Amino acid sequence: MSHRSRTRSGEIHQRAQQLTPGGVHSNVRLAGPRICFERGEGARLYDVDGNEYVDYLLGQGPNLLGHASAVVNDAVAREARRGSVFGAQHVLENAAGEVFLDTIGWADRVRFGLTGTESDQAALRLARAATGRTRFVRFEGTYHGWLDNVLATTVDGVTAPGSVGQLAHHLDDTYFIPYNNPEVLRETLSAHDDIAAIIVEPVMCNSAAIQPKDGFLAEIRRLCDQHGIVLIFDEVITGFRVALGGAVERYGVTPDLAVYGKAMAGGWPVSALAGTAELMDQLTEGVVHAGTFNSSIPACAAVIATLGLLRDDPPYGRIEAHGSKLIEGIRELGAAHQVPLRSQGLPMAFHVSFGEPELVHDHAGTAGFDQSRYADLTRTLFEHGVWVAPRGIWYVSAAHGEDELTTVLERLDAALTAEA
Ligand SMILES: Cc1ncc(COP(=O)(O)O)c(C=O)c1O
Known part of the structure; x- marks a missing residue:
């Protein structure tokens, strides 16, 4: 052709x-x-x-759902007649929160945002606040957004900033280790007592779509519990895609916090941070997460319509x-x-x-x-x-x-x- x-x-x-x-x-x-x-x-x-x-x-x-889902777009257009953001709660927020939490099935609370990048930052901050520790473990080849403390490229085992102009020392807070290697993970956690969180793409969609080996995610979970470390799943790609309940459902391992984005709103810009009440409620106790456009009417309408479609006809x-x-x-x-x-x-x-x-x-x-x-x-x-x-x-x-x-x-x- x-x-x-x-x-x-x-x-x-x-x-x-x-x-x-x-x-x-x-x-x-x-x-x-x-x-x-x-x-x-x-x-x-x-x-x-x-x-x-x-x-x-x-x-x-x-x-x-494919491009231009009529159900989602009609809902967004209809609801947007009410307005967009009011700097306060609006009538669709509870419905969006309920359908979201009910669909993922494991978390107590949700905060909506706009992008995976920013919701990842909120997750990392909550983990630091909860543990009083500063550092993170993550895996070579993952992507958690484009900001200074997470953008990185690893070539021949050497990890470096991913952008000109990036503050390289912001990456000093992270231990980069290979994925699917429980021995290295165990050694890293034993060697350092300053680790607040492990953040992981449960499937490394940003590096050859590498799947976790059998038991690897469960071992991360076990080690987090053992060391008092917060487990963050970055489900920005896997959420609502690899199963209705994302990687949590597909692999049967539950994190403490998880970040969602992309597929959750039928093409509209919405992200979410979800987690246990204990961790999430720190957002009322001094940990800041904000955003003018968070949980707008179009965003909530898109979430309700998209998750409704995915639940009704998976x-x-x-x-x-x-x-x-x-x-x-x-x-x-x-x-x-x-x-x-x-x-x-x-x-x-x-x-x-x-x-x-x-x-x-x-x-x-x-x-x-x-x-x-x-x-x-x-x-x-x-x-x-x-x-x-x-x-x-x-x-x-x-x-x-x-x-x-x-x-x-x-x-x-x-x-x-x-x-x-
Ligand atoms: C796993 C993962 N986390 C975070 C992000 C950042 O999301 P966003 O582009 O919405 O900021 C992406 C984007 O591709 C991603 O794949």
């Missing part, structure tokens, strides 16, 4: 570059092609030149079946084209790259992947009408059906032929 021109996208991008650095409003988008989309519908995107794309990026995860079986067939189809095409296309992860959030087929279990294991070859493939895929992230993650939504499956595999086949 050949795509039409992207003349209008090009013109719009040129103008955008005069308005905003790089023509994009998030640095992550600098890695992608210069494209201007006009609209999304279900699992498809349409650009301003009339080209259509099957979408497995889903806005970096939020569009679990799409997880369908999503899992689609993702499994897709992973298998990608593997078969790799073999047919004799290229080392590999994948791992869960069917609803998996990672594709070039490299050896064996599963990797920590960030160091991803060093052998040929990321630049894969990024090149995503550019070819884009030319063939497939929208995926250059960094390798594929997200599946409730709106992906047989049609998309056939289409994406045909287009991948064509892209691999073009690459050869």
Whole structure:
């Protein structure tokens, strides 16, 4: 399939570059092609030149229901007629809080926010306040937002700031250790008595979608209890995606605090910090968490509608079946084209790259992947009408059906032929 021109996208991008650095409003988008989309519908995107794309990026995860869910958007539009923020409680907040807590099933309290980045910060602050300790343990290759105390890259076992201009010493408060390695974790906790929290992406969706080995999350839980450390699950990607109850449900391990975002509000900007009453109620005892736009009417309307849809007609079986067939189809095409296309992860959030087929279990294991070859493939895929992230993650939504499956595999086949 050949795509039409992207003349209008090009013109719009040129103008955008005069308005905003790089023509994009998030640095992550600098890695992608210069494209201007006009609209999304279900699992498809349409650009301003009339080209259509099957979408497995889903806005970096939020569009679990597919794009432009009419139920969610109608609820937001209807409720927004009341206004947006009042600097006080409004009539939708309790309903949003109830459905949220009932859906995740393990926490006593919730605080809504706007982004995963900020809710992660609130979690870390609460852990410090509760323990009187300063430091955190986290795992190489995870992402917990773009602020100075969490943005980091690890190459060859050396962790460094992820940005120019970042205060490097803000990372001094963190012990970075490999994922899926209980021995190193035990040694780290025994060697230091200043650890307030362990923060973990229960599935390392930001590093090859690496899953926890059997018992690893349970061992983290056990060690946190033993050492009086707060366990924080960063469920910004996994929440409502890997199961209705997120990683807590899927892996059967309960944290003290967890952060949610992305999939919880049908594409609208909402995050949440949830946890035990004991920890969360510190927010009335001197620990500050604030935000002008927190729990706005549109945000609460989006949460109520999205979680209502996910609870009434859980799409997880369908999503899992689609993702499994897709992973298998990608593997078969790799073999047919004799290229080392590999994948791992869960069917609803998996990672594709070039490299050896064996599963990797920590960030160091991803060093052998040929990321630049894969990024090149995503550019070819884009030319063939497939929208995926250059960094390798594929997200599946409730709106992906047989049609998309056939289409994406045909287009991948064509892209691999073009690459050869
Ligand atoms: C695991 C994780 N935590 C936190 C964040 C930050 O969320 P946001 O981009 O909403 O600030 C992300 C974003 O991708 C994420 O993947």
